[in-house]
Amino acid sequence: MKVLLRNPRREVDVVGPLRVGALLRHLDLNRESVLVIRGDTLVTEDALLDDTDLIEVRPVISGGAG
Amino acid sequence: MRCRRCRAPAVIEVRRHNAGFCSTCFLRHCAEQVRRAIEEHKMVAPGERVLVAVSGGKDSLALWDLLLDLGYQADGLYLGLGIGAYSDESGAYVRTFAESRQARLVEIDLPSRFGFGVPEGAAAARRVPCSACGLSKRHLFNQAALNGGYDVVATGHNLDDEAAVLLGNVLRWSTDYLGRQEPVLPEAAGFARKVKPLIRLGEREMAAYCVLRGIDYIVEECPMAEGNRHLGYKAALNLIEEASPGSKQAFYTGFLARGLPHFRPESEEDRGELKPCTTCGAPTPSGQCAFCRLVDSVAAVGESTPVPVPTRRRRARR
Ligand code: SF4
Ligand SMILES: [Zn+2]
Numbered sequence: 592m593k594v595l596l597r598n599p600r601r602e603v604d605v606v607g608p609l610r611v612g613a614l615l616r617h618l619d620l621n622r623e624s625v626l627v628i629r630g631d632t633l634v635t636e637d638a639l640l641d642d643t644d645l646i647e648v649r650p651v652i653s654g655g656a657g
Numbered sequence: 658m659r660c661r662r663c664r665a666p667a668v669i670e671v672r673r674h675n676a677g678f679c680s681t682c683f684l685r686h687c688a689e690q691v692r693r694a695i696e697e698h699k700m701v702a703p704g705e706r707v708l709v710a711v712s713g714g715k716d717s718l719a720l721w722d723l724l725l726d727l728g729y730q731a732d733g734l735y736l737g738l739g740i741g742a743y744s745d746e747s748g749a750y751v752r753t754f755a756e757s758r759q760a761r762l763v764e765i766d767l768p769s770r771f772g773f774g775v776p777e778g779a780a781a782a783r784r785v786p787c788s789a790c791g792l793s794k795r796h797l798f799n800q801a802a803l804n805g806g807y808d809v810v811a812t813g814h815n816l817d818d819e820a821a822v823l824l825g826n827v828l829r830w831s832t833d834y835l836g837r838q839e840p841v842l843p844e845a846a847g848f849a850r851k852v853k854p855l856i857r858l859g860e861r862e863m864a865a866y867c868v869l870r871g872i873d874y875i876v877e878e879c880p881m882a883e884g885n886r887h888l889g890y891k892a893a894l895n896l897i898e899e900a901s902p903g904s905k906q907a908f909y910t911g912f913l914a915r916g917l918p919h920f921r922p923e924s925e926e927d928r929g930e931l932k933p934c935t936t937c938g939a940p941t942p943s944g945q946c947a948f949c950r951l952v953d954s955v956a957a958v959g960e961s962t963p964v965p966v967p968t969r970r971r972r973a974r975r
């Protein structure tokens with residue numbers, strides 16, 4: 592499956608099927624700091640992602656102490 | 658995973674509540690948390706006019722959306738910070754949102770109004786960008802609220818922001834900052850009330866809110882934030898949160914209930930008397946206010962030479 596990552600924007604290929612939780616572990620991402628979007632909606636950690644899915648892993652952390 | 662409330666398939670889990678939500682129930686959950694924060698801390702009274710400080714990011718746009726839905730008279734204020742393409746894009750998201758909700762938007766552009774953007778201001782004043790930016794925001798939001806006859810300025814600081822600031826203040830035992838880290842700063846002579854209605858919601862929930870509501874916001878991070886301490890504190894807290902969900906909320910709400918009262922008196926003595934700024938009239942300890950000094954330091958280095966905005970580097974896991 593194609594996985595879009597941000598900050599910086601890049602795309603990686605990951606072999607499916609696999610669960611969202613496993614994808615995040617594979618990418619070494621903290622699940623508190625991202626959302627996983629399939630197509631145009633959010634999916635929970637137990638969702639099974641298919642090889643043909645378009646996935647975005649979106650960081651939710653914004654900086655600035657202003 | 659199923660929705661805790663209606664048993665429909667869940668689209669998001671909120672681990673600190675040990676719950677999943679469907680889209681409808683999640684949006685309702687966010688509105689309830691904002692309503693509770695406003696009531697609990699007496700942030701806004703019925704009929705008051707609210708000025709929402711909007712940046713084009715997820716938090717402030719979600720806040721504006723939620724306040725409008727809860728029936729508040731909420732206008733937006735967008736401050737153009739002059740941070741290259743980042744500012745252009747952020748402004749575009751804010752305008753699109755305001756139009757879609759038929760909401761009133763006030764805009765102030767730092768470069769065209771004061772002749773400098775955050776990068777130039779920071780360089781001239783020898784401050785870190787976020788410090789020059791923060792002081793400009795505080796000053797201009799407050800002035801805009803007073804001039805526009807608003808009762809209160811609402812900002813999109815969420816639970817993660819407040820927990821990260823708290824961690825920073827505790828690590829340095831900045832007792833005066835700890836004494837002022839309130840979700841509501843009451844109005845005073847020359848100051849509008851400031852409130853943070855998102856303190857019961859985490860950063861991840863705010864991003865989810867925008868995705869589920871179809872609100873487009875700037876996902877890219879401000880290029881000036883690179884390497885700032887705040888981000889490091891957030892990453893550290895998220896490591897703890899991942900192992901022990903609910904830690905961030907316990908840390909922050911525990912502080913409000915049991916920590917803050919111990920620091921308040923000290924900071925009240927510290928506050929001292931304020932006099933009008935000799936240039937703009939805003940209250941300040943003495944002479945010129947920090948914002949007017951910033952404006953002057955830019956003028957002093959001559960016609961502002963544009964300072965390049967840093968390009969993004971790859972960042973390690975956080
Ligand atoms: S990251 Fe810093 S410079 Fe950028 S908008 Fe936030 S406070 Fe301002
Ligand atoms: Zn539901």
Ligand SMILES: [Zn+2]
Binds near residue numbers: 935946950
């Ligand atoms: Zn001044």
